[in-house]
Each structure stands twice: as C-alpha cells, then as structure tokens.
Amino acid sequence: MREVKGFNMTQTINVVDAMCGAGKTSWAIQHINENIGQNKKLAFGDSGEPMKYIYVTPYLREVERIQEATDIDFFEPEAKGTKIKSFEALITLGRSVATTHELFKKLDLNILDAIEEKGYTLIMDEVASVLEQYDISKSDIKLLIDNGTIEIGENDKVVWLDDDYKGKFSDMKILAESDNLILQNGIAVFWTMNTRAFEAFDEVYVLTYMFDGQEQCNYYMANDIKFKKYSVKDSDGHYELIDYDPTLEPRKEMYEKLNIYLDDETNKKKSPLNSNYDSREKLTEQQRWSQLSSTWYRKHAIPKDLKQLNNNLRNYFRSVEPTENEYIFWTTISDFAPTLKNAKCKWNKNGDRASDNFVALNARATNAYGHCKSMAYVYNRFVNPIEKNFFREYDIEVDENKLAVSDLIQFLFRGCIRNGEPMNCYIPSERMRSLLKDWSEFKL
CATH class of the missing domain: 3.40.50 (Rossmann fold)
Known part of the structure; x- marks a missing residue:
C-alpha cells in the first residue's frame, strides 16, 4: 500500500447526494441568498467579511444561471489576457466567482493560498475531474529520468528538475511544478487534483448523485479526506439538508x-x-x-x-x-x-x-x-x-x-x-x- 500523504483539513466535505430534480441546485441558490450579509471570520486576523463563494459548474450557461438566480454579485473570469489571471484578480478583490470545472482544476497553489486567506465557501455542482492519465510513453518517462529532467520523489511524485526546459513536455512541466503528477509502477503518469483545492476553503459543498461510485469519492478516500453525505428535503419550495437517506428517492x-x-x-x-x-x-x-x-x-x-x-x-x-x-x-x-x-x-x-x-x-x-x-x-x-x-x-x-x-x-x-x-x-x-x-x- 502506498503511504497516503497528510491532509490537514479540519472540516468535513459536505456531499449533497440526491437524484436529479431533487433540489440540489435550488438548495444551493437558497443557501447563498439566505446568507447574504452574514459575516464570516477570516482565516487570518480577527475581522469578519461578508460570505464569499466560488461556484463551480460544468458549463458556462450554468454560470449564467447562478448569476441570474442569486442576489449577490457573482463575477465570471474574463477572457482578456488569461482567465486564470482574471480569476486570481477577482480573488484578490474578494469577489464571489462563478466558473467552470475546467478552469477550477487549473488553480495553482498561489491562488489557493489567496482563497484560504480571504475565507471562501466552495459549492461544486457535480463532481470534478480529479484524476487523469497523462499521455506519455514508458520510454519517454525513462528518457526524462535518464536525462535528469525529472526525478521521482516521495509518494511517487514527479519532480521537475530542469527549470529551463522547453520542449514537447512543457505542459507536463507545469503540472509537475504544481505538485500534481504521480508515476504509477514506473509505467503510467497521472495528474491528480491537489488536495489544497478543497483544503483552502472554509466550507465545501459537492452537489452530485451516487457519490460512492464516483472517482472523486475514491480520491477523497485515497487522501483520507473526510466527507458526510446529505439528502435534500423539499418542504413546499423550501429546501433543507437532512441526513442521507436513499430510500427517500423515487x-x-x-x-x-x-x-x-x-x-x-x-x-x-x-x-x-x-x-x-x-x-x-x-x-x-x-x-x-x-x-x-x-x-x-x-x-x-x-x-x-x-x-x-x-x-x-x-x-x-x-x-x-x-x-x-x-x-x-x-x-x-x-x-x-x-x-x-x-x-x-x-x-x-x-x-x-x-x-x-x-x-x-x-x-x-x-x-x-x-x-x-x-x-x-x-x-x-x-x-x-x-x-x-x-x-x-x-x-x-x-x-x-x-x-x-x-x-x-x-x-x-x-x-x-x-x-x-x-x-x-x-x-x-x-x-x-x-x-x-x-x-x-x-x-x-
């Protein structure tokens, strides 16, 4: 068994596990609107600031839906320059952000540190892509090691050694420098989402269905990330989270x-x-x-x-x-x-x-x-x-x-x-x- 790296997260991930149409997104919108004006203590310092959210969804059109349905200003990263730079600027200003899964998985450690400092709540609509196999041959892996371009560090992490490298694996260099690449059995390289992507938030809510069968659940267990599942109860249009009970599903x-x-x-x-x-x-x-x-x-x-x-x-x-x-x-x-x-x-x-x-x-x-x-x-x-x-x-x-x-x-x-x-x-x-x-x- 490979040693699991330490995870310092103190809170538990909230997994809202309910069928499509049960009201997961409606609960999230209600939760955001009901907490407008509420102050949350910052991760550093004694002052409080209004609740701030990062809402992550698979599609741009769903970003627009959240912007229209909530009573706070959700900003979308702009394409001017790069979206990741725009995202970073919005976090620096303490804005609430609605964005896509694709952009979220590109957040680097500096941005995640800023998120932690500002005190954000993450609402993730549907599970994220937390594990992807990187397309590289076994012979190319050996060549990079033999040339001193990379080494395999603790917990099989790919460590990039050549700071001046420019070549066909430049994108791999970026991933490795974000502490996100793992070599499995010397033959396959995997990108994994850095656990800081969840650790950096004051609260995390994942809206999905049948979480136990999904990759993100396995990722949480592999990294010893604690999570608790909830069902959604609809009481005449008012939504609340209750202890997970699949028998309520039709x-x-x-x-x-x-x-x-x-x-x-x-x-x-x-x-x-x-x-x-x-x-x-x-x-x-x-x-x-x-x-x-x-x-x-x-x-x-x-x-x-x-x-x-x-x-x-x-x-x-x-x-x-x-x-x-x-x-x-x-x-x-x-x-x-x-x-x-x-x-x-x-x-x-x-x-x-x-x-x-x-x-x-x-x-x-x-x-x-x-x-x-x-x-x-x-x-x-x-x-x-x-x-x-x-x-x-x-x-x-x-x-x-x-x-x-x-x-x-x-x-x-x-x-x-x-x-x-x-x-x-x-x-x-x-x-x-x-x-x-x-x-x-x-x-x-």
Missing part, C-alpha cells in the same frame, strides 16, 4: 416511466436490437457481459458489427419508437460516434446542435435536452484498468457497478424524465439494463 416511480427496449423474457428470447450487434459465436458469460465496453469497441467489434449497431439505432428511432430527430439524444464512445451516426442519430464534429443530437457520455448539469423524448445509450461502462490499479495501490476498490449506473442515470436525466415525463430508452447492453433495474430496486 427510484421505482422513475424506472416505471422509462420505456426500455427489453428482451422477450416470456419466451426467453433475445430481442434482435439487443443481441445482433456482435458477430462472435458462442460467447462466454464474461464476453456477453462486457459487450459494448471500450474493450469491445476497440478490440472485438468488426466493421460488420458496427454497421449492424448503426442499423439498430436507425431502426429503433424509425420503427420501434418513431421519434423526430430534434427529440432524440444519444451517446457512445466519442471515437466511434462518426461510425454509428445515421439519419436519426446525428453527429457533428463541431457539436453544432442544429445538426447534432449526440451528447457526450459524461454530460452533466445541463437542461438543454429536457425536451427530448427518446434516447440511446450505446455503451457499457467499466473503469479504466490503469485507473483501477491506481486506486488499488491505496487499498481502494472501485465499485464499477455503482460507477456505471451512476453515469447512466446522469445521462438519462438529460432527457424529459427529469421533468417527470415518460421517456423511450434504447440501452442495448445487457449489463447496463440489469444494473439500472437493480438500482430501481435499491440493490445498488
């Missing part, structure tokens, strides 16, 4: 509104659209269970299989559940979207919504597709084995089933089910359909 009611394309269980037959995309014969149980995974797409699917899957998608939206294109949203691995696109499932490399109903697998915290009546999730979610091994070195076992169903539910809630309306669902992976049913019965 899982059964939601599941019954999903018109899922299923196998013919009465006659023990596989429905064609759920079984004819794989040309291999006599599949083992493991092969059948892992179909439509990343490994299946990249190693086992032949052109014939992908063509059949393309036909299945078109057939589903034309014949099984006829739906106009503007009311469809669908997803798969982005690398294979150009192959699976068709007259019903549109894909535009520039993401032009006018000619595109493809939605990224990790889409969260957006209401842009709430009018869509039919969806397709053409994927079988597993954890990257290298990432799984990364956490295993901290004695953390990733719960792949919770992660998979969490991602699926997040995707489902991009559509009209978020408004309580019935929705047509094409989920060809047997495993993903099974996990969704288990979730509805509180088995996950």
Whole structure:
C-alpha cells in the first residue's frame, strides 16, 4: 500500500447526494441568498467579511444561471489576457466567482493560498475531474529520468528538475511544478487534483448523485479526506439538508416511466436490437457481459458489427419508437460516434446542435435536452484498468457497478424524465439494463 500523504483539513466535505430534480441546485441558490450579509471570520486576523463563494459548474450557461438566480454579485473570469489571471484578480478583490470545472482544476497553489486567506465557501455542482492519465510513453518517462529532467520523489511524485526546459513536455512541466503528477509502477503518469483545492476553503459543498461510485469519492478516500453525505428535503419550495437517506428517492416511480427496449423474457428470447450487434459465436458469460465496453469497441467489434449497431439505432428511432430527430439524444464512445451516426442519430464534429443530437457520455448539469423524448445509450461502462490499479495501490476498490449506473442515470436525466415525463430508452447492453433495474430496486 502506498503511504497516503497528510491532509490537514479540519472540516468535513459536505456531499449533497440526491437524484436529479431533487433540489440540489435550488438548495444551493437558497443557501447563498439566505446568507447574504452574514459575516464570516477570516482565516487570518480577527475581522469578519461578508460570505464569499466560488461556484463551480460544468458549463458556462450554468454560470449564467447562478448569476441570474442569486442576489449577490457573482463575477465570471474574463477572457482578456488569461482567465486564470482574471480569476486570481477577482480573488484578490474578494469577489464571489462563478466558473467552470475546467478552469477550477487549473488553480495553482498561489491562488489557493489567496482563497484560504480571504475565507471562501466552495459549492461544486457535480463532481470534478480529479484524476487523469497523462499521455506519455514508458520510454519517454525513462528518457526524462535518464536525462535528469525529472526525478521521482516521495509518494511517487514527479519532480521537475530542469527549470529551463522547453520542449514537447512543457505542459507536463507545469503540472509537475504544481505538485500534481504521480508515476504509477514506473509505467503510467497521472495528474491528480491537489488536495489544497478543497483544503483552502472554509466550507465545501459537492452537489452530485451516487457519490460512492464516483472517482472523486475514491480520491477523497485515497487522501483520507473526510466527507458526510446529505439528502435534500423539499418542504413546499423550501429546501433543507437532512441526513442521507436513499430510500427517500423515487427510484421505482422513475424506472416505471422509462420505456426500455427489453428482451422477450416470456419466451426467453433475445430481442434482435439487443443481441445482433456482435458477430462472435458462442460467447462466454464474461464476453456477453462486457459487450459494448471500450474493450469491445476497440478490440472485438468488426466493421460488420458496427454497421449492424448503426442499423439498430436507425431502426429503433424509425420503427420501434418513431421519434423526430430534434427529440432524440444519444451517446457512445466519442471515437466511434462518426461510425454509428445515421439519419436519426446525428453527429457533428463541431457539436453544432442544429445538426447534432449526440451528447457526450459524461454530460452533466445541463437542461438543454429536457425536451427530448427518446434516447440511446450505446455503451457499457467499466473503469479504466490503469485507473483501477491506481486506486488499488491505496487499498481502494472501485465499485464499477455503482460507477456505471451512476453515469447512466446522469445521462438519462438529460432527457424529459427529469421533468417527470415518460421517456423511450434504447440501452442495448445487457449489463447496463440489469444494473439500472437493480438500482430501481435499491440493490445498488
């Protein structure tokens, strides 16, 4: 087991773990508005200042929503110069800031120190990307070490030695100098969010769903960061946090509104659209269970299989559940979207919504597709084995089933089910359909 680095955070992270539509964002807006004028003691010194917030959300349009819905001035970093410099200037002035996940993960130690000094509360809408594999070969890692450009320090941290380095790994140098790079087993380099990104705040609230299955939860456990989960209670439009209780979730009611394309269980037959995309014969149980995974797409699917899957998608939206294109949203691995696109499932490399109903697998915290009546999730979610091994070195076992169903539910809630309306669902992976049913019965 790798030694876990020390974490000096005294408070506990507040994880608001509730289904989409339960009122997480509404609670956050209410919380901000109710605390206007309240003073908080600074981290250094005896004087107090009004509550200050950093609100982090995946999309710019959600930044605008928070600015409009709250009664304090939320400033958005400007693109003049660089946004990170603008962010730093706003913190220096003690302004409340609304920004995106992408900018938040770029905060350096100097900015985090300023945040701590000013006394901020962090509200993070949806979990952050806290772990990413850096694209570098084993031979390049060896070359950098042999040349004295880097060394591997305590806790496998990548330490950059060449201050004057300019070359193809300049971006890696920046990450290493922010104390954010780890070498795993000498073969894989990972960027991890610095724990100071949470330590620097007086209070932290993370708004999400099924936190236990997500990467950020594993990251917290690996770094010994304490967290407490809460549910949201809606009392006639007034929201409060209560002790976490998943049984309050209307899982059964939601599941019954999903018109899922299923196998013919009465006659023990596989429905064609759920079984004819794989040309291999006599599949083992493991092969059948892992179909439509990343490994299946990249190693086992032949052109014939992908063509059949393309036909299945078109057939589903034309014949099984006829739906106009503007009311469809669908997803798969982005690398294979150009192959699976068709007259019903549109894909535009520039993401032009006018000619595109493809939605990224990790889409969260957006209401842009709430009018869509039919969806397709053409994927079988597993954890990257290298990432799984990364956490295993901290004695953390990733719960792949919770992660998979969490991602699926997040995707489902991009559509009209978020408004309580019935929705047509094409989920060809047997495993993903099974996990969704288990979730509805509180088995996950």
